[in-house]
Amino acid sequence: MRIDILTLFPEIFQNFLDTSIVGRAKNNGIVEVNCINIRDFSKDKHKRVDDYSFGGGPGMVISPEPVFNAIMSAKSERCKTIYLSPxxxxxxxxxxxxxSSEEHIILLCGHYEGIDNRIMENYIDDEISIGDYVLTGGEIAAMVVVDSIVRLLPGALNNQESFTDESHYNGLLEYPHYTRPRIFNGFEVPEVLLSGNHSKIEEWRKYQSLKVTYERRPDLLKEAKLNKTEQEMLNTIINNKNFNQIENKNKL
Incomplete structure (x- = not known):
């Protein structure tokens, strides 16, 4: 897979792209990631890429020409161009x-008040927001997208189950984890995890995953595809919570 990042600040990505899972995936030839400086495509002698907004208003807008030229320099026949945008x-x-199934994606990082809208209307395939808040530029958002994609590529992680069990991958939050020591400050590891009974452990983990999702992100359950056993587990969790709420209310 190839990922091209179009940015005004390529130096931001240096450590990110050379460390951890992304760095290892690059070194192993699993992914190619290139940072392309939009300023390199400016015809201004000072490499200026922004200008005032027509109609007035605060802030500067990135001009269309250098962005267009940067996109064209990276674009391939099978490529998806994405603008990181609120x-x-x-x-x-x-x-x-x-x-993660794409062959080639281009991530365009905005800055200042944004990019001339003619780029969005004519040369962008998709716009992505990583959340309902404002960032200085699209660079951090691009890192989020790159990291989340690369870890899904075959061979990027040592164990394929590492991401299939993680929060959100299957629509649910992940079950809790424990490691040694068995007792820490008087708190013990759940006995089932020490039993060696893998079917019981799997059942416990599924129950805990459903429980934490119901308690913290019940909205995710609306789209989760649960089998009969999982639905029965969820019903038990809901009924237990309702029962506990009634019991607590009676004690007041």
Whole structure:
């Protein structure tokens, strides 16, 4: 897979792209990631890329020509060009899964008051927002997208189950984890995890995953595809919580 990042600040990505899973995936030839400086395509002698907005208003807008030329320099026949924008569709695990199957993506990082809208209207395939808040530029958002995609690529992680069990991958939050020592400050590891009974452990983990999702992100359950056993577990969790609420109310 190839990822090209179009940015005004390529130096921001240096450590990010050379460390951890992304760095290892690059070194192993699993992914190619290139940072392209939009300023390199400016015809201004000072490499200026922004200008005042027609109609007035605060802030500067990135001009269309250097962005267009940067996109064209990276564009391939099978490529998806994405603008990191607060107006884009919300980035979720489903979108990461979708993008991980692409051969080539271009991530365009905005800055200042944004980019001339003629670029968005004519040369962008998708707009993505990583959340309902404002960042100085699209660079941090691009890192989020790159990291979430690369970890899904075959061979990027040592164990394929490392991401299939993680929060959001299957629509649920992840179950809790424990490691040694068995007792820490008087708190013990759940006995089932020490039993060696893998079917019981799997059942416990599924129950805990459903429980934490119901308690913290019940909205995710609306889209989760649960089998009969999982639905029965969820019903038990809901009924237990309702029962506990009634019991606590009676004690007041």
């Amino acid at each position: 107006k884009g569709r919300t980035y979720k695990q489903q979108v990461a899964n979708e993008l």
